[in-house]
Amino acid sequence: MRHIISLLMENEAGALSRVAGLFSARGYNIESLSVAPTEDPTLSRMTLVTVGSDEVVEQVTKHLNKLIEVVKVVDLNDGCHIERELMLVKVRAQGQDREEIKRLVEIFRGCIIDVTDKSYTIELTGTSSKLDAFLETMEKSAVLETVRTGASGVGRGDWILKV
């Protein structure tokens, strides 16, 4: 099962490599990982998407908690949460396709942020599956390049991950 794990850690050099190293050393999967400093510059917030059985994910969170630089860990699957991912996708856009793609982008509530005579660059946010769906609607050969940030997640309402 897919789990989305959120963690707060000390914003220190090497902290990220400890997380990545833990996953490779213990054979856990990382589907995506995104990290940046928070409003408190001494802390980084990381969102990690992993796939595994409940037992494995329980071990993942325990081991993440054990890392000295990790301050807090939550498995967002334990409650209601929201997740978003940003994708930049460059597509071939010529002739009649230009209008068609524009309409599709509107349907997905994205925007075109760069235009040339041959291509569009589209910005799209949403859940990972929405981004997948957008890519599926595009003709494969039209997609020139995709860049995705990986999911970021946050608990709903009063569920707050803070020190």
Add this chain to the structure above:
Amino acid sequence: MSVEITGAEITVRCLQEEGVNCIFGYPGGAVLFLYDELFKQEKVRHILVRHEQAAVHAADGYARSSDQVGVALVTSGPGLTNAVTGIATAYMDSIPMVIISGQVPTEAIGLDAFQEVDTVGITRPCVKHNFLVKDVAELALTIKKAFYIASTGRPGPVLVDIPKDITQHKTKFVYPDKVTMRSYNPVVKGHVRQTKRAADLILSAKRPVIYSGGGVILSDASTQLIELTKLLNYPCTNTLMGLGGYPATDKQSLGMLGMHGTYEANMAMQYCDVLIAVGARFDDRVIGNPKHFSNENRKIIHIDIDPSSISKRVKVDVPIVGNVPDVLKELIKQLKENKTKSDQSALKDWWKQIDLWRARDCLKYDRESKIIKPQMVVEQLYNVTKGNAFVTSDVGQHQMWAAQFYKFDKPRRWINSGGLGTMGFGLPAAMGVQLANPKGRVACITGEASIQMCIQELSTCKQYGLPLKIINLNNRYMGMVRQWQEFFHGNRYAESYMNALPDFVKLTESYGHVGMKIERPEDVEGALKEAFKLKDQLVFMDFITDQTENVFPMVPGGKGLSEMILV
């Protein structure tokens, strides 16, 4: 206003503040300023080893046989890479240790400088934590944190990498009394409600077993473990790492369990209905294949300080996360207050069953043999030292015989590399044990293959006059490899025979020690007695033992505990 001092002096002052009496190391370019400061003081004694691996093993032996943090000091590059085996050994067995490594100057990091290696990167998977010091102002706090992290929670090695320029830079020295870290707060007390549940379950048991591991030794919980076991009159088995946690000569002791554990311990583990795991982690050498171990009718209570140890290999019914002695104290209190009494008649039947298993006499061997049996040497060592020695071992058959035949009644007396299984551990670890216990009698049980992995340390022993007694069980084979090849690889002894062995007596003598070669069973006891009479000298006893002897019982890899091969 206090004066500013160099990073090198700060490092040494930190060690003094931590009460470190003895460190193990080897100098080199990146640590010259540190050595210069060590030279100028007398509080911290430096022991010069002959190879960095030995420095870490010695610090490890020092820590295991005392309750102090072991400290090793190595230089950058090859100094550090040599130390990695020792660090990984300590990590697998959760030994509190601080390793200080030199690093190339800050401005040279990343430029492939001479003797540069990414120390923090290389050691990351085998330390509890590591630090690269980038500013002399952070040095003292970093070392304080290193000692704090190493010795609290589930202990482990912590490495502090100090670039050479940091050891030259100056700042005021302030050593903090204590340190708090928002990201590191190890649990101490167990959950009271869980402890109550555990007490109820324990008292409902008909076939109980207490299974105790290295956590009991590391947390000094032996007293509480004995109290618990005596209070309940339940059987107790120790893991390889837990030997001495419960006295081996006590009638409630089932001896060691696991791959080479006793028949009674393994059978009791397999067929018990309530298992009380204390500071043990159900590893593969202990319970064999978890699928064969699992049993719907068995309830498991697991007391451990590390949440990630719980339900890792075996699903647990009542987990209690906490420091073992604290949890056991609470548990004993709960048991005493509990109105239920344990089922005495069921317990009587259980003990009867255990006695039947015991009668199988699984550790028997040919006592009439004309060739020296390795088991007999260990038994004689036990008799001659009256069970009071510190015993270190290397890895292989001799390690298992030592664990089976030396009856440890006290904790911190049995020092071996259990998790990583590091050949070459025994001799340097024994040096650390001797230095931590200057009056103790220290024996190193080893084999002719293992001992050669750190044989150079005989030179260190000479320099510091360490009167170790080395028991070399010489069967001219890598015995455990040979045993597996005999059992599982059709007697094809691929590369497990040593046909170019040194003359160990001459070798020992060349290092300035006493060497003995013992070839007849009737000479074993006398040789051991004579060796221990030489109180101030290291004696290397080369026992020429039976080449065909195997370690029994044996649970083959992938099998369950009740599927033992017996003699």
